[in-house]
Amino acid sequence: MDxxxxxxxxxxxxxxxxxxxxxxxxxxxxxxxxxxxxSEGTLYPLLRRLKKEGFLKTYLKESKEGPSRKYYQLTNKxxxxxxxxxxxxxxxxxxxxxxxx
Amino acid sequence: MTTKKQFMSELKKNLKSLSKEDRxxxxxxxxxxxxxxxxxxxxxxxxxxSLGKPKQLAKQAKAELLVSKAEKKKSFKxxxxxxxxxxGLSFFNLIVxxxxxxxxxxxxxxxxxxGFAIAMSGLALVxxxxxxxxxxxxPAFNHLAMxxxxxxxxxxxxxxxxxxxxxxKGFSILTIKYIKLNIRIISxxxx
Numbered sequence: 001m002d003x004x005x006x007x008x009x010x011x012x013x014x015x016x017x018x019x020x021x022x023x024x025x026x027x028x029x030x031x032x033x034x035x036x037x038x039s040e041g042t043l044y045p046l047l048r049r050l051k052k053e054g055f056l057k058t059y060l061k062e063s064k065e066g067p068s069r070k071y072y073q074l075t076n077k078x079x080x081x082x083x084x085x086x087x088x089x090x091x092x093x094x095x096x097x098x099x100x101x
Numbered sequence: 102m103t104t105k106k107q108f109m110s111e112l113k114k115n116l117k118s119l120s121k122e123d124r125x126x127x128x129x130x131x132x133x134x135x136x137x138x139x140x141x142x143x144x145x146x147x148x149x150x151s152l153g154k155p156k157q158l159a160k161q162a163k164a165e166l167l168v169s170k171a172e173k174k175k176s177f178k179x180x181x182x183x184x185x186x187x188x189g190l191s192f193f194n195l196i197v198x199x200x201x202x203x204x205x206x207x208x209x210x211x212x213x214x215x216g217f218a219i220a221m222s223g224l225a226l227v228x229x230x231x232x233x234x235x236x237x238x239x240p241a242f243n244h245l246a247m248x249x250x251x252x253x254x255x256x257x258x259x260x261x262x263x264x265x266x267x268x269x270k271g272f273s274i275l276t277i278k279y280i281k282l283n284i285r286i287i288s289x290x291x292x
Contacts, residue, residue, distance in 0.1 A: 024137070039135070040152050044131065
């Protein structure tokens with residue numbers, strides 16, 4: 001898949017996953033890299049940026065298997081952004097599909 | 102074959118210029134990634150390989166941080182640093198980033214120069230208004246017209262410079278947006 005294309009969907013992918021539940025970094029990376037072929041390390045800068053811009057917050061939670069993990073959670077601002085991006089995305093896809101037919 | 106230790110030391114080496122806080126956050130993210138991956142029975146080499154090159158990841162992290170810094174405080178120095186860090190991400194960026202920035206910078210500088218020149222010529226006219234008219238050998242000149250014309254030109258020049266200031270501000274906002282777009286496009290490449 002085209003690189004520019006991938007970058008655009010990463011953000012919406014992360015926000016949308018976090019709408020359902022909180023994830024820790026490794027989980028998020030695995031889910032996303034299964035669908036979108038990216039090097040796994042590149043997702044962390046995106047997560048840090050989204051956190052810096054106030055769309056995400058993080059908290060530490062103990063895990064059964066070892067040290068505590070950093071979980072990512074949407075802030076209110078992030079929830080709004082996720083909703084908005086998804087609507088825009090769906091409208092966009094609809095328009096493109098019309099052309100592709 | 103890269104081990105976790107090799108990966109982390111390469112990453113740390115390339116993050117030296119960052120603040121301790123930023124550096125630790127970045128390192129912790131990848132440490133955790135390795136730890137969880139190992140719990141899932143993956144080898145260190147496999148995890149390192151799918152993470153990507155630590156040097157490139159460090160560059161990307163640095164570029165992101167410098168851009169958000171430039172966004173908060175849009176000084177020439179911060180924007181320049183952000184551009185430089187983004188250029189470091191790939192050769193392609195050298196042309197794509199530097200070209201438009203230099204063009205915009207040149208426009209702002211030349212507009213300032215034009216404004217300054219207009220103001221200076223006005224100032225010269227104001228000074229000239231106090232000299233005897235014979236000095237110019239142009240009898241049609243009139244002291245009063247020269248004086249007010251000069252003041253008008255000075256005002257025009259100053260207005261020009263103020264306008265340019267806002268143009269420059271707009272350009273810096275545009276530049277930062279453009280850098281961000283570039284980082285997002287370029288850093289997703291899988292090696």
